[in-house]
Amino acid sequence: MKNDIMEFFKLPLKEKEAMKQLPGGIQGYGQLFVQSEEQKLDWADMLVLSTHPFASRDIKFWPTNPTTFRDTLDKYSVELRKLTGCLVRLMAKDLGIKNPELLGILLSEHLQSVRINYYPPCKHASKVLGLSPHSDGTGLTVLLQANDVNGLQIKKDDRWFSVKARPGAFIVNIGDLIEIMSNGRYKSIEHRVVINTDKERLSIAAFHSPPFEVALRPFPELIEAEEERYRAITVGDFMKAYMTDRLDGKRLLESLKLKK
Ligand SMILES: O=C(O)CCC(=O)C(=O)O
Numbered sequence: 001m002k003n004d005i006m007e008f009f010k011l012p013l014k015e016k017e018a019m020k021q022l023p024g025g026i027q028g029y030g031q032l033f034v035q036s037e038e039q040k041l042d043w044a045d046m047l048v049l050s051t052h053p054f055a056s057r058d059i060k061f062w063p064t065n066p067t068t069f070r071d072t073l074d075k076y077s078v079e080l081r082k083l084t085g086c087l088v089r090l091m092a093k094d095l096g097i098k099n100p101e102l103l104g105i106l107l108s109e110h111l112q113s114v115r116i117n118y119y120p121p122c123k124h125a126s127k128v129l130g131l132s133p134h135s136d137g138t139g140l141t142v143l144l145q146a147n148d149v150n151g152l153q154i155k156k157d158d159r160w161f162s163v164k165a166r167p168g169a170f171i172v173n174i175g176d177l178i179e180i181m182s183n184g185r186y187k188s189i190e191h192r193v194v195i196n197t198d199k200e201r202l203s204i205a206a207f208h209s210p211p212f213e214v215a216l217r218p219f220p221e222l223i224e225a226e227e228e229r230y231r232a233i234t235v236g237d238f239m240k241a242y243m244t245d246r247l248d249g250k251r252l253l254e255s256l257k258l259k260k
């Protein structure tokens with residue numbers, strides 16, 4: 001996967017633009033969260049692809065150069081779904097959720113998409129951000145810092161900490177949807193990407209979420225003993241709100257809290 005994405009981003013712009021996003025769409029090569037002509041853009045190119053369910057795949061956006069790309073992504077996404085399934089089972093156990101139906105919400109035909117990020121170096125690195133501060137609007141994200149270059153930072157106690165890139169290691173980020181479902185026991189993590197002056201950086205984020213029609217709310221088993229902390233919203237409505245706004249920390253999730 002690493003080699004295939006490196007080769008893809010090395011292609012001339014014209015070739016990459018064959019996979020260009022279409023107006024109003026999310027999948028494809030380009031940028032996301034662009035709301036205005038005046039907005040300062042993040043210092044990155046990205047390729048966004050839906051990988052699961054099969055019907056959500058828009059194959060015209062899947063590169064054919066390198067020739068192995070499609071097959072590699074197919075295999076990579078299947079393996080990451082298995083990994084996510086294991087993690088979710090462990091989390092459900094940790095939360096004490098036994099109801100198989102609830103577990104099914106997390107595990108059933110969930111949505112999976114990947115965002116492949118390419119951050120070019122920048123001489124004025126301190127003046128740009130690779131990716132603005134945000135928490136992921138998903139359930140669980142499995143992230144690979146693909147060429148082992150640092151850049152990811154997480155926010156803790158109002159300070160930014162760098163996450164060291166370790167060869168072959170995945171980073172698992174809790175997304176906003178799991179924060180809601182766990183009634184805040186698991187917190188989504190705010191993160192951003194900073195740019196290097198001399199090194200390019202590549203990453204692959206794989207996002208996993210329940211299907212659009214699922215009404216997200218804290219699991220009933222959890223709120224028997226504690227108060228409900230989040231307003232219910234469907235996955236589809238959450239994602240729509242997330243994708244049509246700019247990235248801004250955990251603002252959207254905060255707006256769903258019942259007590260501020
Ligand atoms: O490039 C990274 O390390 C982070 C990417 C990320 O946060 C995202 O795609 O949501």
Ligand SMILES: [Fe+2]
Nearest residue numbers: 135136191205
């Ligand atoms: Fe992210």
